[in-house]
Amino acid sequence: MYINFWYPMARSDEAKADEPFRTEVMGLKFVVFRDKEGQAHVLSDTCVHRGGSLSKGWVKDGCVICPYHGWRFNGDGKCATIPSIGYDGKPPARAKVDSYPVQEKYGIVFAFLGDLPEQERPPLFEIEEYDQEGWRANKLLVFDVDYHYERSIENGLDPAHNEFVHPTHGFSGQKPNYQVRDFDVEDLSHGCWFSVVMDSSGYKDDTMSKVRKSDGQTTAGSGTHGPNIMMTLIDITESSSLHQYVYEAPIDDNRTKIYFINMRNFLLDPEMDDRINERNMLVAHQDIDLLTYLNPVRTPSSNTKEILMPSDRCVLRYREWLKLWENKGWRIDMNELKAKQGDVAFAIPSPQRRLSGNWVLDPVPLMPFAHEDRKAAE
Template identity: 55%
Template sequence: MYINFWYPVCLSDEINEGSKKATILGMDFVAFRDHEGVAHCLSNVCVHRGGSLANGICHEDGTIACPYHGWRYNGQGKCTKIPSLGPDAKIPNRAKVDSYPVIERYNIVFAFLGDLPEDERPSLYEIEEYEAEGWRANQTTIIDIDYNYERSIENGLDPAHNEFVHPTHGFSGARNDYKVNPTKITKVDRGADFEQLFDAAPPLDEETYGETARKSDGELTVWGGYRGPNTLITQIHTKKDSNWFHQYFFEQPINEFKTKIFFVNMRNWLMEENLDEMIMGRNMEVVNQDIEVLDNLRPVLTPPTLTKEIFVPADLIIGEYRSSLEDFTKKGYKIDVKKMKETQHQTAYAIPSPARRKEKSWVLDPVPLVKSK
């Protein structure tokens, strides 16, 4: 798990009436709106005696109060009131929690969980066609899975699994001429894009997809890629100029073994609102086919070296993803999960926020990181 990337925290409407607790990267955060409706994300641990801010009350002055002793924190993480000290009391400089940059897009509250200054941060992935004319988005959907997010990302990048995992995407290896074409990969900042040509894709069910659906076997091109450790892009073009599905998966690693996926599905055909449910149902059928396989992968976590698996040319984009993870480790972004687990019952950690680059005197220790090489 890695700091210094954008992570989905919750859906935007989940904090319209109060706060929302989220566990990300093995640590707890709280999202809430201030009195002007602006979303904020803070480390969830009150620095007084360790109370959970998410269990407290959001006040009209834009603060959130710890339920234990009423300490109030504003959106910048500064404590503004300590009731036991009485009115107009001076607040200690150390009375603050980490506050993280927030962006709301696609009905999702994203937080940048790390301490990089703004000019060094990666951009939140932009879905260019979102709200564009000629495109329709399904309601952003949350998918809960009981396996590691890296396994999930790699599955979405994998061009060879569709033939065998998804009956509507291939022929289960029955064709003697089946072979995965070479993957075209383009490296980008903190990620990579790919282009994959499938020689023989099955026709689409006309009863489900209408008369404009592809009616015969034929070539199918898929574009996709990843950004950072946790954002997956898949763009499926069933015809050359139309009948496109663009899918975006913003993954929230809860811990090493659980993940919450925020799924945005775009399309430029079948635009009627009454088709939303059918299309999402079809998507979830495909997702559940993946889950059935990934639930049973061993080892549960990605092997530490490529020598523990046999890679073939069809795995090239997955190798690129693992190479990116290694680069993030070299930059010092990787959380030392082993050390964190050994000490977590006595130490409350926080992901360091950008303010730690400018301010001193923090109560919570920064999460331990693997030393950069």
């Protein structure tokens, strides 16, 4: 898992001005709330006084209040009030928690979990056709799965699984001439992309059969942006396309929260939304039923521990991008983190740590990297 990227932290309706919301990402707890102006904020959840959970407190006058001793923190993470020294007392400069840059789009509150200055941060992936005429976004789908987020991303980069995992996408390997057509992998600014033509069966259900009833060819492409964001563009016909965007929040090694946005340029009647979502979740559960039981839970540390095929070349490129970010010093040492939690309170370092010192919570442990590797990565 990697710092210095944008992560979905909550649905917009979960961020409130009168009640804090607790979320967990990369093995750490965060609190999400709104100030009096309606701006969403994301802070580390641990009070630096005596370890209280800020998300178990309440929100008042734009501040989140710790339920243990009433310490009040504003949106930038600074402690505004310590009741025990008097409401007019001045909190010490060290009374602060990490506050993370926030963007709110597509019904999601995103936070940049890292310490890079603004000009160096990888951007949040933008959905260009969102709110454009001729496209319709389905209701945001959010669901938890019991597998590692990298397994989820790699599944979306694998064109060979569709034939066998998704009956509506192919012919279950029954055609004697079946094989995955050759394709190229290209690099994007913060990830990779491929596109391939696939033979697909005609749709049998009442909804999608309106688009195509007969067998034919589908062009599908998938790509990544950072370690946790994936896009899939599917051309069912020359004029009917699905664009699907997945923003993933790794909860821990075994759990992932998926924020799924489906765009379509056909069947634009709002009454079709539920039917499209039902079909999307049917396909999602076909993946879930398989990915939940992969062994090992995490992707292997060496590609020699798997027999990889030409159809896996985008998976391989994704792993190379992960290695690049590890060599920048951005990968969390999850083994050390888990070993020390319970004795040590950690936080992902925020940009404020580059501007001031004297922080209470330890920064998350990061994987070691060779100096020459980091120089090459930069």
